[in-house]
Amino acid sequence: MLVSVRLTGMITAVDAHAGGEPGRVIVGGVLDVPGATMFEKRLYLEQHADGLRKRMLREPRGYPGLCCNLILPPTRPEADAGFVIMEQTDYPPMSGSNTICVTTVLLETGMVPMREPRTELTLEAPAGLIKVTAECSNGKVRSVTFRNVPAFAVHLDATLEVSRLGTFTVDVAYGGMFYVIADAASFGLRLVPEEGREIVRIGEMIKAAAREQLPVSYPETPDVAGYSVAQLSGPAHGAHADMRNAVVISTGAFDWDKPDTWTGALDRSACGTGTCARMATLHARGKLPLGQPFRHESILGTIFTGCLDSATTVGQYQAVVPTITGSAYITGISQYVVDAEDPFPEGFTVGDLWPA
Numbered sequence: 033m034l035v036s037v038r039l040t041g042m043i044t045a046v047d048a049h050a051g052g053e054p055g056r057v058i059v060g061g062v063l064d065v066p067g068a069t070m071f072e073k074r075l076y077l078e079q080h081a082d083g084l085r086k087r088m089l090r091e092p093r094g095y096p097g098l099c100c101n102l103i104l105p106p107t108r109p110e111a112d113a114g115f116v117i118m119e120q121t122d123y124p125p126m127s128g129s130n131t132i133c134v135t136t137v138l139l140e141t142g143m144v145p146m147r148e149p150r151t152e153l154t155l156e157a158p159a160g161l162i163k164v165t166a167e168c169s170n171g172k173v174r175s176v177t178f179r180n181v182p183a184f185a186v187h188l189d190a191t192l193e194v195s196r197l198g199t200f201t202v203d204v205a206y207g208g209m210f211y212v213i214a215d216a217a218s219f220g221l222r223l224v225p226e227e228g229r230e231i232v233r234i235g236e237m238i239k240a241a242a243r244e245q246l247p248v249s250y251p252e253t254p255d256v257a258g259y260s261v262a263q264l265s266g267p268a269h270g271a272h273a274d275m276r277n278a279v280v281i282s283t284g285a286f287d288w289d290k291p292d293t294w295t296g297a298l299d300r301s302a303c304g305t306g307t308c309a310r311m312a313t314l315h316a317r318g319k320l321p322l323g324q325p326f327r328h329e330s331i332l333g334t335i336f337t338g339c340l341d342s343a344t345t346v347g348q349y350q351a352v353v354p355t356i357t358g359s360a361y362i363t364g365i366s367q368y369v370v371d372a373e374d375p376f377p378e379g380f381t382v383g384d385l386w387p388a
Contacts, residue, residue, distance in 0.1 A: 041377075043088065043368045045100075046141060048133040050360040051301030051334035055133030056088060056100040057115075059143065069107050070114045074123045074158040075255070077102070077116060083378045085118040090379025093368050096120060096283045096386060097297040101130050103138070111156035112144050120283040120297070122260050125253075126159035126208030128304010128336065128356045132176045135164050136360035139173050146171065159208055177357040180305070182344050183207040183312035184351035186248055194241045197234065204246055206346075207308030207354070210259050212242040216266035216278070223266050223278045223331055231331075232296045235262040235280025251347025261299075263306050273329035277310065279303040283386060295386065301358070302328040302336040308354040311338050315352050322352070 044060030065081065067073035077084065087093060088100045099119050106114040115134050117127045134155065138144040144153055151166045155178075163179040187204040192212070194200060203213040216223050219234050239262045249257035262280045269276055279299035299306070307328040314320035326338040336358040344351050370377045 040372065041087075041370045043084075045088070045366055045368065046137045046362055047364040047366065048137055048360045048362045049300070050129040050132040050136075050358050051330055051336060052332045053129040053299055053301035053303075054098050054363075055130045055360070056094075056098060057134055057137040058088070058100065058102045059137065059141065062102060062104070064105055067107070070104070070116065070156045071125070071158040071253075073104060073107075073114070074116045074125070077118070078123050085123075086378040087370070088368065089118065089120055090381055092376065093379060096295075097300065099127065099130055101134050103134070103143070106156040108156050108161060110154055111161060112153040113138055114156040116158060119260070119281060123158070124209045124260070124305070125256055126157050126162075126181055126305055128178070128180070128208065128307065129299070129301045129358070129360075131155065131157070131162060131164070131178050131304065132356075132358045132360045135166055135176045135178070136173045137362065139166055139168065140171065140362060146173075173360070175357055175359050177355055178304075179341065180308050180354045180356060181208055182346050182351035183308040183354050184346050184349040185313045185316040186210070186349065187246060188313060188316060190246055192238070192241050192245055194237050197237060200238075202238065202242070202246075203313045204242070204248060205309035205312045206248075206250065207310075207312060208305030209256075209261060210248045211261055211263045211279075211306055211309040212238055212246065212259055213263045213265055213310060213313065214238055216264040219264070221264060221266070222269075223264060223276050225331055228298055228331070231264060231278050231298060232280050235264060235278075236282065236296050238262045239280070239282065251349065261303075261306065263303070263310065265310060268327075268329055269333065273327045273335055275310070275326075276329045276331075277302060277306060278331045279306045284381070298331060300330060300332055301334060302330040304336055304356045304358065307336050307338045307356060311340055311354055312352055315340055316350070
């Protein structure tokens with residue numbers, strides 16, 4: 033293929049989705065980034081090379097609901113591959129739907145050998161080593177089960193005063209990132225697609241209040257702190273699931289005095305780390321024992337199945353080790369470039385879809 037010398041920075045990416053949540057996977061164009069661990073590589077990208085995230089997630093190459101993952105050589109000998117997760121406002125240490133997408137892409141493109149009927153591999157995320165089992169047949173990854181980092185509840189039934197909405201009780205839990213979790217019925221929500229705009233508005237307001245009133249940081253890694261996600265939780269919409277949820281992901285800064293900045297995007301999937309956080313709160317209340325499957329449905333009705341494998345501790349918190357099972361589907365393979373005269377090498381945002 034002939035490529036003009038005017039085009040630089042060619043990135044090869046495989047697009048996929050897990051439960052409806054899009055997860056772009058960069059498989060070529062970036063050999064490596066500095067850092068002795070995947071967490072240090074995450075920090076390097078965030079502090080010194082954030083242009084890659086902006087280029088791949090903002091328009092014209094991206095859109096507000098998109099996530100992206102950069103495949104890198106692992107820093108741990110027991111890992112088969114490493115990856116760094118990039119979202120619209122930050123670099124989460126862990127993500128369930130992205131892990132499922134990354135695993136599917138690695139195996140279905142042959143970057144990691146597929147063994148049928150079951151492939152076991154280890155991925156190195158910024159949060160740590162993730163053990164993965166993929167059920168495979170006829171060259172297709174049918175399902176992915178990963179053993180997540182420990183999840184734990186920080187607050188149960190904490191009081192949160194949300195300006196313009198009122199006073200509510202919320203849970204706060206870690207499932208790979210910190211979640212503030214509220215009851216959807218308290219806001220008159222059923223968690224259906226038609227409520228998407230209202231769910232996002234309420235989720236952003238809950239997050240902003242939680243940042244002020246319920247600050248959080250990871251006991252062993254203080255750099256992992258604060259909220260970029262909120263979860264509204266409710267009953268399942270049928271016997272096929274145990275609960276339903278909608279997770280709101282920030283797409284820009286939030287300003288109480290500027291309602292037009294209250295924008296975000298819904299996780300289209302049941303959210304892997306959000307499911308882990310929800311299971312941690314249920315276990316802390318004695319409502320979900322170890323070893324019992326937990327079927328969590330998304331706003332689209334897609335399912336991630338979680339299970340609590342064992343109990344442990346993280347700092348001062350009682351924690352659980354969760355697994356998540358879901359499936360991903362490849363939707364396309366693309367090469368992205370930057371024209372030498374392109375006025376938007378790192379993309380752009382416009383107020384019709386993004387924060388003004």
